[in-house]
Amino acid sequence: MPSVMLNQRVSKARRIVEFGLVKQMNKRAWLVPGSEGKQYLVTRRKGTNQFKCVLDCGSYGQQDCRGNSNGYICYHIVTAIIFAAQKAGRKVAFCESENDARLLSRLGGDLYKIHSGQGNGKLWVVVS
Numbered sequence: 531m532p533s534v535m536l537n538q539r540v541s542k543a544r545r546i547v548e549f550g551l552v553k554q555m556n557k558r559a560w561l562v563p564g565s566e567g568k569q570y571l572v573t574r575r576k577g578t579n580q581f582k583c584v585l586d587c588g589s590y591g592q593q594d595c596r597g598n599s600n601g602y603i604c605y606h607i608v609t610a611i612i613f614a615a616q617k618a619g620r621k622v623a624f625c626e627s628e629n630d631a632r633l634l635s636r637l638g639g640d641l642y643k644i645h646s647g648q649g650n651g652k653l654w655v656v657v658s
Contacts, residue, residue: 582647601649
């Protein structure tokens with residue numbers, strides 16, 4: 531089962547998508563709003579399920595998203611995954627353990643392991 535922290539990230543991400551606040555840059559890049567008017571660029575490494583999230587600091591460059599530290603995947607990446615799934619007409623569910631995801635995928639759906647490109651964060655996604 532998802533932890534409270536994962537549930538909070540997923541809930542926040544779903545609200546961002548619901549309000550139409552995500553901008554798709556190309557098939558592997560999304561601009562996702564953050565708190566306090568910040569913008570985050572989420573990218574997916576070609577041919578993998580590895581995602582990276584950086585804070586856009588304008589003319590000052592970019593900084594790695596702090597939400598991808600301590601073994602987590604930030605809500606910006608979760609938002610991009612939800613957005614991409616909905617755009618493809620699919621539904622997505624998130625799990626923190628592979629076992630939970632395998633059990634859920636038995637109900638129908640494809641199982642994916644998502645990796646952070648900035649740390650050791652991971653989670654499993656079931657797309658149906």
